[in-house]
Amino acid sequence: MQASETSMTDASPRGSASRLEKWLIPLIFRATGPVPVRIALGDGPGVAAPGIAPRFTVRVRDLRTLAQIALDPEVGFGDAWMSGRVELAGDLVAFLEAVYHAGGNSDRGWYSRLASAWMDFWQANTLSGSRHNIHSHYDVGNDFYRIWLDRQFVYTCAYFPSPSATLEDAQTAKLDYVCRKLRLVPGETVIEAGCGWGALALHMAKHYGVRVAAFNISREQIRLARERARAEGLADRVQFIEDDYRNASGRFDAFASIGMLEHVGRANYSEFGRVIHRLIGDRGRGLLHFIGKNEAGTFSRWIRKRIFPGVYAPSLSEALEVLEPMGFFVEDVENLRPHYARTLEHWLERFDKSSAAVTAMFDPPFERAWRLYLAGSIAGFRAGPLQLYQILFRGSQFAALPWTRAGLYEAGNAE
Amino acid sequence: MQASETSMTDASPRGSASRLEKWLIPLIFRATGPVPVRIALGDGPGVAAPGIAPRFTVRVRDLRTLAQIALDPEVGFGDAWMSGRVELAGDLVAFLEAVYHAGGNSDRGWYSRLASAWMDFWQANTLSGSRHNIHSHYDVGNDFYRIWLDRQFVYTCAYFPSPSATLEDAQTAKLDYVCRKLRLVPGETVIEAGCGWGALALHMAKHYGVRVAAFNISREQIRLARERARAEGLADRVQFIEDDYRNASGRFDAFASIGMLEHVGRANYSEFGRVIHRLIGDRGRGLLHFIGKNEAGTFSRWIRKRIFPGVYAPSLSEALEVLEPMGFFVEDVENLRPHYARTLEHWLERFDKSSAAVTAMFDPPFERAWRLYLAGSIAGFRAGPLQLYQILFRGSQFAALPWTRAGLYEAGNAE
Numbered sequence: 001m002q003a004s005e006t007s008m009t010d011a012s013p014r015g016s017a018s019r020l021e022k023w024l025i026p027l028i029f030r031a032t033g034p035v036p037v038r039i040a041l042g043d044g045p046g047v048a049a050p051g052i053a054p055r056f057t058v059r060v061r062d063l064r065t066l067a068q069i070a071l072d073p074e075v076g077f078g079d080a081w082m083s084g085r086v087e088l089a090g091d092l093v094a095f096l097e098a099v100y101h102a103g104g105n106s107d108r109g110w111y112s113r114l115a116s117a118w119m120d121f122w123q124a125n126t127l128s129g130s131r132h133n134i135h136s137h138y139d140v141g142n143d144f145y146r147i148w149l150d151r152q153f154v155y156t157c158a159y160f161p162s163p164s165a166t167l168e169d170a171q172t173a174k175l176d177y178v179c180r181k182l183r184l185v186p187g188e189t190v191i192e193a194g195c196g197w198g199a200l201a202l203h204m205a206k207h208y209g210v211r212v213a214a215f216n217i218s219r220e221q222i223r224l225a226r227e228r229a230r231a232e233g234l235a236d237r238v239q240f241i242e243d244d245y246r247n248a249s250g251r252f253d254a255f256a257s258i259g260m261l262e263h264v265g266r267a268n269y270s271e272f273g274r275v276i277h278r279l280i281g282d283r284g285r286g287l288l289h290f291i292g293k294n295e296a297g298t299f300s301r302w303i304r305k306r307i308f309p310g311v312y313a314p315s316l317s318e319a320l321e322v323l324e325p326m327g328f329f330v331e332d333v334e335n336l337r338p339h340y341a342r343t344l345e346h347w348l349e350r351f352d353k354s355s356a357a358v359t360a361m362f363d364p365p366f367e368r369a370w371r372l373y374l375a376g377s378i379a380g381f382r383a384g385p386l387q388l389y390q391i392l393f394r395g396s397q398f399a400a401l402p403w404t405r406a407g408l409y410e411a412g413n414a415e
Numbered sequence: 416m417q418a419s420e421t422s423m424t425d426a427s428p429r430g431s432a433s434r435l436e437k438w439l440i441p442l443i444f445r446a447t448g449p450v451p452v453r454i455a456l457g458d459g460p461g462v463a464a465p466g467i468a469p470r471f472t473v474r475v476r477d478l479r480t481l482a483q484i485a486l487d488p489e490v491g492f493g494d495a496w497m498s499g500r501v502e503l504a505g506d507l508v509a510f511l512e513a514v515y516h517a518g519g520n521s522d523r524g525w526y527s528r529l530a531s532a533w534m535d536f537w538q539a540n541t542l543s544g545s546r547h548n549i550h551s552h553y554d555v556g557n558d559f560y561r562i563w564l565d566r567q568f569v570y571t572c573a574y575f576p577s578p579s580a581t582l583e584d585a586q587t588a589k590l591d592y593v594c595r596k597l598r599l600v601p602g603e604t605v606i607e608a609g610c611g612w613g614a615l616a617l618h619m620a621k622h623y624g625v626r627v628a629a630f631n632i633s634r635e636q637i638r639l640a641r642e643r644a645r646a647e648g649l650a651d652r653v654q655f656i657e658d659d660y661r662n663a664s665g666r667f668d669a670f671a672s673i674g675m676l677e678h679v680g681r682a683n684y685s686e687f688g689r690v691i692h693r694l695i696g697d698r699g700r701g702l703l704h705f706i707g708k709n710e711a712g713t714f715s716r717w718i719r720k721r722i723f724p725g726v727y728a729p730s731l732s733e734a735l736e737v738l739e740p741m742g743f744f745v746e747d748v749e750n751l752r753p754h755y756a757r758t759l760e761h762w763l764e765r766f767d768k769s770s771a772a773v774t775a776m777f778d779p780p781f782e783r784a785w786r787l788y789l790a791g792s793i794a795g796f797r798a799g800p801l802q803l804y805q806i807l808f809r810g811s812q813f814a815a816l817p818w819t820r821a822g823l824y825e826a827g828n829a830e
Contacts, residue, residue, distance in 0.1 A: 163818055294811070295739045316745050320732040324710045329802060330731050333748035338816065387744060396709070401753065403578055406824040 017047055020063065024070040026050075031073045033102035037095065041066055055098065056090035073104075078302030082369040092371070093348075096379035116298045123310040125265035127244055131217050133310035134263065138218035142197070144361060148350040153197035153224070156259035156289065157340040157388045167346040170339075175203040178256060180408055181332065181392050182287055183400060184208040188253040191215075191279050193245035194260025198225025198238070204256075205237040212238045213252070215245045245275060252279050255286030261319060262291050262311050269314075269321040277326040282395035285331075288323075291340070292316055293385040300376070307373045316389055323393050332392040332405065340388045341381035348374040432462055435478065439485040446488045448517035452510065456481055470513065471505035493717030497784040507786070508763075511794035531713045538725040540680035542659055546632050548725035549678060553633035557612075559776060563765040568612035568639070571674035571704065572755040572803045582761040585754075590618040593671060595823055596747065596807050597702055598815060599623040603668040606630070606694050608660035609675025613640025613653070619671075620652040627653045628667070630660045660690060667694050670701030676734065677706050677726050684729075684736040692741040697810035700746075703738075706755070707731055708800040715791070722788045731804055738808050747807040747820065755803045756796035763789040 017025075018041070025039045025047040038054040040046025041063060048054040060066045065085045069076035080086040088095055123133060142153075149155055150171045158170035159177045178200060184190065186209030195201050195214035198221070204210050216222050222242045229235040241248075245260070255276050264272050280286060296315040304311055314321075316333065323330060351358065351374055359367040380386035394401070432440075433456070440454045440462040453469040455461025456478060463469040473492075475481045480500045484491035495501040503510055538548060557568075564570055565586045573585035574592045593615060599605065601624030610616050610629035613636070619625050631637050637657045644650040656663075660675070670691050679687050695701060711730040719726055729736075731748065738745060766773065766789055774782040795801035809816070 159819075161819065161821075294744045295742055315735070315739050317732040317735040317739055320730070320735075324730050324732055327710055327800075329709045329750060329752070330748065330804075331750045333745065334820065335744065335746045337744070338818065385742075389745075403753065404574075404576060404824075405749065405820070406576075409819075409821040409824040 017041070017044055021047060021066070024066050027070040028073050031104050032099060033104035035099050035102040035104075037098070039066075049102075056088060056095045058095075059087050059089075061085040072301075074300060075302045075305060078306065078369075078372060081372050082306065082365045084364065084368065092375045093378050093382075096376050097383040100379055100383035116301055119301060119304055123304060125263060125268055125310050127246065129310065130244060130263065130265075133308075134217050135219070137308055138196075139220040141361070142220050142224050144358065145197075147354045147357060148347050150346075152199040154199045155196055157291075157336055158343040158346075159336065160339055160342055163342060167343065170343070171199070172203075175200050176207070177408070178258065178287055178289065178390075179204055179208050181390070182254050182256065182285060183402065184210050184254060185400075186210065189213070190254045190256060191248060191250070191252040193248070193255070193257040193275075194263065195221070195225060195240065196259070197221050198228055198240060200256065200258055201225070201238045201240070202228060202232060202234055205234045206232065210237075210253075213241060213248070213250070214238060215241050215243055215248055217242065217244055246271065248275065248279060250279065251281065253284055255280050255284060256289075257287070258289040260290070261288055261322070262308075262313055264312075264322075265310060266312055266314060266318060266321075269318070270325055273322040273326045273328075276322070277328075277395075280395060282327070282397040285392070285394035285398045286328075288319065288389075288391045288393070290314075290319065290389060292319060292387045292389045294387055295385065297385070303373060303376070306369050313386065316387075319389065319391065323391070327396055328393040329396060330391060330393050331401070332390075334390045336388040336390060337381055337386065340386070341378055344374055344378045344381065348378060432456070432459055436462060436481070439481050442485040443488050446519050447514060448519035450514050450517040450519075452513070454481075464517075471503060471510045473510075474502050474504075476500040489715060490717045490720060493721065493784075493787060496787050497721065497780045499779065499783065507790040508793050508797075511791050512798040515794055515798035531716055534716060534719055538719060540678060540683055540725050542661065544725065545659060545678065545680075548723075549632050550634070552723055553611075554635040556776070557635050557639050559773065560612075562769045562772060563762050565761075567614040569614045570611055572706075572751055573758040573761075574751065575754055575757055578757060582758065585758070586614070587618075590615050591622070592823070593673065593702055593704065593805075594619055594623050596805070597669050597671065597700060598817065599625050599669060600815075601625065604628070604666075605669045605671060606663060606665070606667040608663070608670070608672040608690075609678065610636070610640060610655065611674070612636050613643055613655060615671065615673055616640070616653045616655070617643060617647060617649055620649045621647065625652075625668075628656060628663070628665070629653060630656050630658055630663055632657065632659055661686065663690065663694060665694065666696065668699055670695050670699060671704075672702070673704040675705070676703055676737070677723070677728055679727075679737075680725060681727055681729060681733060681736075684733070685740055688737040688741045688743075691737070692743075692810075695810060697742070697812040700807070700809035700813045701743075703734065703804070703806045703808070705729075705734065705804060707734060707802045707804045709802055710800065712800070718788060718791070721784050728801065731802075734804065734806065738806070742811055743808040744811060745806060745808050746816070747805075749805045751803040751805060752796055752801065755801070756793055759789055759793045759796065763793060 021041050028039060029049045034049045034052045036052045036054050037056040037058055038046045038048040039058045041060050065080045069080060145153060150167045152171055154171040158167060159174035160170040161173055184204060188210045190204055190210050190212045192201050192212055192214040195216045198214060201212040201214040204212050219242060222240050225240045229238050276286060291313045293313050293315050296318055299312050355367055436456050436459060443454060444464045449464045449467045451467045451469050452471040452473055453461045453463040454473045456475050480495045484495060560568060565582045567586055569586040573582060574589035575585040576588055599619060603625045605619055605625050605627045607616050607627055607629040610631045613629060616627040616629040619627050634657060637655050640655045644653045644655060691701060706728045708728050708730050711733055714727050770782055
C-alpha cells in the first residue's frame with residue numbers, strides 16, 4: 001500500500017494544527033534547519049519552517065510516525081517513506097536537495113550519535129561481518145540490478161567525457177580511465193579488491209593485456225562475473241575469486257579497488273593498507289575509487305539500516321590512513337562528484353521506468369526504499385557532503401611515471 | 416677555507432682505524448642504515464658500512480667533528496660540511512641519494528626528537544616569529560637569488576611540459592597552470608598568501624585580467640615586486656602588501672598560495688583554514704602548492720637550523736587539516752615531485768656556475784651550506800620522502816566547475 005493512495009483521515013481534522021503537531025513539527029525543523037516544507041499530520045493544515053516559504057508538503061499518516069520523525073528525523077522519515085506512512089507533494093530529489101541546503105546537522109544530536117555508534121558495532125566489517133553486510137546488498141539478485149544498471153553491470157560512478165554521454169559509454173570510459181591512470185602494460189598482473197560483476201577486470205584483460213585476480217565476497221556477483229569471463233574467452237586471464245580481499249596473497253604490479261573502500265570500515269583502514277602493501281610492495285601502484293565526504297562525519301544511518309549495512313564514506317584525510325602509514329606516494333586525486341550525480345540520475349530514471357517490475361519482484365517497501373536511496377544519493381552529490389574520490393598512488397620504487405597528466409587526455413585515449 | 420683544500424693531518428695516521436673511530440663510525444651507520452660510504456678520520460683508512468661496497472668516502476677533519484656526527488648525524492654532518500670540516504670523494508647529490516636509499520631513520524632517536532621539539536618551540540610561526548623566520552631566508556638579498564633563479568624570480572617548483580623545457584619556460588608554464596586550474600575569469604579578484612617576488616600575481620593580472628592582492632612579509636621581495644608591477648604597468652591591478660596573510664581582509668573570488676604552507680607551521684593550520692574561508696567563503700576556490708612528504712614526520716633539523724627556520728613539510732592528510740574543517744571540497748591533487756627535482760637541478764647548476772660570486776658576496780660557509788641544501792633537496796625529491804602537492808579546492812557553492820580536467824591539457828593552453 002502506498003501512502004499516495006491512502007486517504008489520510010485518521011489524524012487531526014483540517015483547520016488549526018493540534019497542540020501536539022505544534023510541538024513536534026518544530027522539533028523536526030530544529031534538527032533539519034529551515035527546509036522550505038510544510039509538514040502536516042494527515043489532512044491537517046500542518047506547520048511550515050519559520051522564515052522560509054514552503055515549496056513542498058509532507059503529509060504524515062499518524063501521530064506515532066510524526067513522533068518517530070521528531071525523535072530521529074533521518075531514520076524516522078526514511079522508514080516512514082519506505083512503509084508508505086508519509087507522502088510528499090513535490091519532487092523527491094528536489095526536496096532532499098532542499099534538506100541538504102538547509103544545512104541542519106541532525107547527526108550531531110545525542111540520539112543520532114548513540115544510535116550511530118551502536119550501528120558501527122553490530123555492522124562491524126570483520127571477515128564474517130563483511131560477508132553478511134555484502135550479502136544483504138549485492139546478493140539481492142542480479143535480475144534486479146539488470147533493470148537499472150548499464151549493460152556491463154557497473155555499480156559505481158561513471159566518467160562522462162561530456163554530460164550528454166550515455167550511461168553505457170560513460171561506464172566504459174570510466175573503466176578505461178582507471179586503466180590509463182594505472183598505466184597498465186601488457187603482461188602485467190593486477191589485483192582487484194571488490195570486483196562487482198567483473199566489468200573492470202574483464203576490460204583490463206581484454207584491452208590492456210594484463211592478468212587479473214579479482215576478489216569479491218558476493219556470491220551472485222562472482223557467479224555472473226565468471227560466466228562473462230567464459231563467454232568472452234577471458235577465463236584464462238581473469239580469475240574471479242570468491243573470497244575476502246584480506247585473504248589475497250601473491251605479488252602484483254598494480255592494485256585497483258573501485259567502490260569497495262566504503263565497505264572496509266574505518267577501523268580496518270590500516271589493515272587494508274598493509275594488505276595492499278603486501279600485494280604490490282614498493283614497486284607497484286594502485287588506484288582507490290570511493291565515495292567520500294568533504295569532512296569527517298557519520299554516514300546516513302537510514303542508508304546503513306536499510307540499504308548498505310557497514311558502509312562508511314571517509315573524508316579524504318581519513319582515506320589517506322590507508323596509504324600514508326605504508327609510505328605510498330599519492331600521485332593524483334580527482335573528485336568526480338558531478339559525475340556521480342549524473343550516474344545516479346541515469347540509474348533513477350531507469351529505476352523509475354521499471355518501478356512496477358521492482359515492486360513485482362519484491363514489494364512496495366523495497367521499491368520505495370531503493371527509490372529514496374537513489375534520490376537521496378543524487379541530492380547528496382548535488383547539494384550534500386558526498387564526493388567521489390579517485391586516488392592514484394604508488395610505491396616509492398615504482399618508476400614508470402608519466403611526466404605530466406596530459407597523456408590521459410590525448411585524442412584517441414578517450415573511448 | 417674549504418675542506419677540499421685542507422691537508423687533513425691533525426688526526427689519526429694512515430693504517431688501522433683507531434679504537435675511537437671503530438666505536439664512533441658504526442654509531443653513525445646505526446642511524447643512517449647501510450650507506451655505501453667509507454667514513455675516515457683525517458687521512459686514516461676509515462670504516463665502511465657493513466655489507467655494502469663503499470662508493471663514496473667522507474673524510475672528517477677531527478675527532479670532535481666525528482663525535483658530533485655520531486651524536487647527531489644529520490645536523491652534525493651538515494654543520495661540518497658547512498664549515499669545511501668534512502670532505503666528500505664523490506658526487507654530493509648521488510651521495511645524499513644513497514643516504515636516502517639506505518632508509519635510516521635518524522630523526523626517530525631520542526636526541527633528534529628532543530632537539531626537533533625544541534626547534535619547533537623557538538622557531539614558532541607566530542606573527543613576529545614568522546617575520547623573523549621569513550626575513551632570515553628571503554631577505555638574504557635579491558642579488559643572491561638573481562644568480563640562480565629564473566628571470567622572473569620564481570622560487571618554487573616549476574612545471575615542465577617536457578623534461579627538456581628550459582627553467583624559464585617551465586616557470587612560466589607553472590604560473591599559467593595554476594591560473595588554469597583556478598579557472599580565472601577577467602574581472603575577478605584573487606588573494607595571494609606569500610607572493611615571493613610577485614611573478615604569479617603579475618602573471619594573473621597580465622594574462623587573465625584579474626585584480627590581485629598579494630601578501631608577503633619579506634621586505635626585499637615586496638620591494639622588487641612593486642618595482643616590477645610599476646615597470647609592467649600593472650600597479651593598478653596588483654597590490655603588493657607587506658603584511659602577514661593572517662591580517663588580510665575583504666572578500667575574493669579565488670585564493671592562491673604557492674610555497675607558503677611550508678612556513679605556516681602545523682600548529683597554525685586550522686587558523687590558516689579559517690583565514691582562507693574568511694577571504695573566499697563558500698563561493699570561492701583556491702589552490703595550495705607546497706612541499707610535503709609521503710608520511711608525517713619531522714623536517715630536516717639541519718635545514719631548519721641553517722636555511723629555513725620554522726619550515727615544516729606536511730603529509731597530504733596533515734595539509735588537509737587546513738581545508739576539511741572549513742568544509743572545502745578538494746577537487747584535484749597533483750604530485751609534481753619529479754618536477755621539483757628537475758627545478759632544483761637547474762638551480763644547483765646555475766648556483767655551481769656562480770659559486771665564486773656567491774662566496775664573494777657572503778663567505779665560504781654560506782656557499783657550502785646553500786649547496787648542501789640544494790643538493791639535499793634534489794636527493795629528497797629523487798630518492799627521499801619529499802613530494803610537491805598542488806591541491807585545488809573550492810567552497811561548496813562554487814559553481815563554475817569544468818566537467819573534466821581535459822581542458823587543462825588542450826593544445827593552445829600549454830605555454
